[in-house]
Amino acid sequence: xxxxxxxxxxxxxxxxxxxxxxxxxxxxxxxxxxxxxxxxxxxxxxxxxxxxxxxxxxxxxxxxx
Numbered sequence: 001x002x003x004x005x006x007x008x009x010x011x012x013x014x015x016x017x018x019x020x021x022x023x024x025x026x027x028x029x030x031x032x033x034x035x036x037x038x039x040x041x042x043x044x045x046x047x048x049x050x051x052x053x054x055x056x057x058x059x060x061x062x063x064x065x
Contacts, residue, residue, distance in 0.1 A: 007015075026035040034044040041047070046054040 025038060027038045028034070029036050029042040029045060029047065030050065031047040032042065032045040034042060036042045036044075041053045044056070046052060046056040048054075
C-alpha cells in the first residue's frame with residue numbers, strides 16, 4: 001500500500017517551524033532585584049509596581065541566572 005499524498009521533508013519542516021519552545025522573558029524586581037515574569041507580582045517579596053500587593057509567607061531562595 002502506498003501513501004497517496006506524501007508530504008516532502010521541506011513541507012513537514014515548514015509546518016513544524018513554529019513548534020519550537022521560546023525562552024521565558026524575565027525582568028528584575030525593582031524592590032528585591034529577583035527575577036520575575038513581567039507584569040506579575042514578585043514571588044520573592046510580593047511587590048508589584050512599587051507597592052506591596054501580596055503577603056509572602058516565607059522567603060524563597062531566588063538565584064540570579
